[in-house]
Amino acid sequence: xxxxxxxxxxxxxxxxxxxxxxxxxxxxxxxxxxxxxxxxxxxxxxxxxxxxxxxxxxxxxxxxxxxxxxxxxxxxxxxxxxxxxxxxxxxxxxxxxxxxxxxxxxxxxxxxxxxxxxxxxxxxxxxxxxxxxxxxxxxxxxxxxxxxxxxxxxxxxxxxxxxxxxxxxxxxxxxxxxxxxxxxxxxxxxxxxxxxxxxxxxxxxxxxxxxxxxxxxxxxxxxxxxxxxxxxxxxxxxxxxxxxxxxxxxxxxxxxxxxxxxxxxxxxxxxxxxxxxxxxxxxxxxxxxxxxxxxxxxxxxxxxxxxxxxxxxxxxxxxxxxxxxxxxxxxxxxxxxxxxxxxxxxxxxxxxxxxxxxxxxxxxxxxxxxxxxxxxxxxxxxxxxxxxxxxxxxxxxxxxxxxxxxxxxxxxxxxxxxxxxxxxxxxxxxxxxxxxxxxxxxxxxxxxxxxxxxxxxxxxxxxxxxxxxxxxxxxxxxxxxxxxxxxxxxxxxxxxxxxxxxxxxxxxxxxxxxx
Numbered sequence: 001x002x003x004x005x006x007x008x009x010x011x012x013x014x015x016x017x018x019x020x021x022x023x024x025x026x027x028x029x030x031x032x033x034x035x036x037x038x039x040x041x042x043x044x045x046x047x048x049x050x051x052x053x054x055x056x057x058x059x060x061x062x063x064x065x066x067x068x069x070x071x072x073x074x075x076x077x078x079x080x081x082x083x084x085x086x087x088x089x090x091x092x093x094x095x096x097x098x099x100x101x102x103x104x105x106x107x108x109x110x111x112x113x114x115x116x117x118x119x120x121x122x123x124x125x126x127x128x129x130x131x132x133x134x135x136x137x138x139x140x141x142x143x144x145x146x147x148x149x150x151x152x153x154x155x156x157x158x159x160x161x162x163x164x165x166x167x168x169x170x171x172x173x174x175x176x177x178x179x180x181x182x183x184x185x186x187x188x189x190x191x192x193x194x195x196x197x198x199x200x201x202x203x204x205x206x207x208x209x210x211x212x213x214x215x216x217x218x219x220x221x222x223x224x225x226x227x228x229x230x231x232x233x234x235x236x237x238x239x240x241x242x243x244x245x246x247x248x249x250x251x252x253x254x255x256x257x258x259x260x261x262x263x264x265x266x267x268x269x270x271x272x273x274x275x276x277x278x279x280x281x282x283x284x285x286x287x288x289x290x291x292x293x294x295x296x297x298x299x300x301x302x303x304x305x306x307x308x309x310x311x312x313x314x315x316x317x318x319x320x321x322x323x324x325x326x327x328x329x330x331x332x333x334x335x336x337x338x339x340x341x342x343x344x345x346x347x348x349x350x351x352x353x354x355x356x357x358x359x360x361x362x363x364x365x366x367x368x369x370x371x372x373x374x375x376x377x378x379x380x381x382x383x384x385x386x387x388x389x390x391x392x393x394x395x396x397x398x399x400x401x402x403x404x405x406x407x408x409x410x411x412x413x414x415x416x417x418x419x420x421x422x423x424x425x426x427x428x429x430x431x432x433x434x435x436x437x438x439x440x441x442x443x444x445x446x447x448x449x450x451x452x453x454x455x456x457x458x459x460x461x462x463x464x465x466x467x468x469x470x471x472x473x474x475x476x477x478x479x480x481x482x483x484x485x486x487x488x489x490x491x492x493x494x495x496x497x498x499x500x501x502x503x504x505x506x507x508x509x510x511x512x513x514x515x
Contacts, residue, residue, distance in 0.1 A: 017092035028088040061098035081107040128233040129254040145205030147189040150174040161267035166274040177212040183225035190231040211263040214245040223250040242266035436467040
């Protein structure tokens with residue numbers, strides 16, 4: 001027995017570890033393991049990730065190299081049940097075996113929902129979903145920023161809905177809405193919109209819409225990532241979440257200032273209906289005018305009633321006139337009595353005055369005057385130095401404020417110029433002159449435009465306005481659409497050139513903006 005043990009081959013520790021490593025790797029190679037993540041503390045300083053997989057009775061160490069971890073869509077978390085695929089190997093320094101993870105996925109849809117609920121509880125505890133953090137949406141935003149895919153139907157639905165309700169300027173930040181890197185792109189787009197300047201060629205939007213079409217839980221998972229939720233919660237611009245259909249719920253919906261069931265509904269929330277606003281404005285104007293007229297009639301009635309209730313002027317002045325006569329009779333006696341009282345008081349005070357007392361009092365007041373004069377000189381010198389310093393500081397501040405006001409005035413003038421140019425373009429777009437310039441004509445009778453041939457009668461005098469002038473004509477006959485045209489009779493028409501415009505706005509050739 002002893003001789004057989006002595007004949008066993010001798011290995012060094014390194015040789016034995018290498019042999020075990022080859023045996024494990026050759027026997028198992030790639031394996032697929034299901035277990036619960038334990039001991040996860042985030043990436044190591046080197047970028048690699050170390051943790052363990054366990055079940056009820058066993059545990060195995062796991063490693064994710066830095067490059068593989070960066071490409072993973074789902075990151076490991078403590079207590080998450082996952083299915084990993086990787087290569088089984090050994091770690092000789094600790095005489096243990098481990099799995100080099102190459103892919104990681106949740107163990108079924110239930111695991112994803114559990115992860116979602118755990119992440120929701122974590123972010124709720126941090127206060128990211130509190131109602132107090134949510135901002136009010138602007139009533140009519142000038143610029144709307146949209147974070148979505150530029151090739152999908154979502155952006156077209158949003159643009160069409162905005163054009164139907166109230167056209168606004170839209171800035172689209174194209175991003176991936178599914179797959180690797182999509183969450184980082186969405187978060188970067190939200191933060192990028194917040195960093196835009198309030199004025200400039202591309203100004204900061206007044207409202208953000210984060211939109212995506214419907215899909216499965218895995219397709220919408222990018223909008224459950226912490227980086228997207230935190231970017232939405234930190235946005236200083238009011239944000240509407242429009243991810244998926246009405247039944248789809250993601251974590252960005254809780255962090256957003258408003259949730260829309262669909263992207264089209266987000267466009268409806270963003271802007272009001274322009275026609276309804278115009279109708280409401282006209283109704284309020286009519287009500288205000290009617291209220292003012294009723295108030296004027298009521299005040300006129302009250303004034304007339306008060307005028308009838310006032311007494312006669314003679315009756316008002318009779319009693320005060322009697323009191324004046326009585327006071328005039330008592331005044332001479334009262335003046336004599338008052339003079340006697342003051343003379344007695346003067347005599348009593350004059351008896352107490354003496355020259356020595358007056359000289360002492362004068363000397364004491366002279367000493368006080370000298371002291372006050374000295375203090376006044378010192379105070380004036382100090383005050384003068386203080387005022388000189390204040391004037392110098394005020395001069396510097398005035399100069400700085402003048403420079404700032406000059407820059408601010410230039411910025412205001414530039415902004416007003418842009419708004420004026422935009423209003424001019426809008427005015428031209430609504431003017432009927434642009435229709436005439438495309439070859440159409442405007443027919444009038446007695447100054448009123450004709451919109452159909454029904455009111456036209458033979459012999460009626462017509463005014464036909466073209467883009468370059470007006471023509472006077474007489475109707476010879478009236479025919480319906482599709483009837484053959486009669487032989488053209490000779491028509492005597494007087495052409496008169498159109499009057500040139502005298503200004504850019506307010507002329508008779510300008511149509512109504514709300515007509």
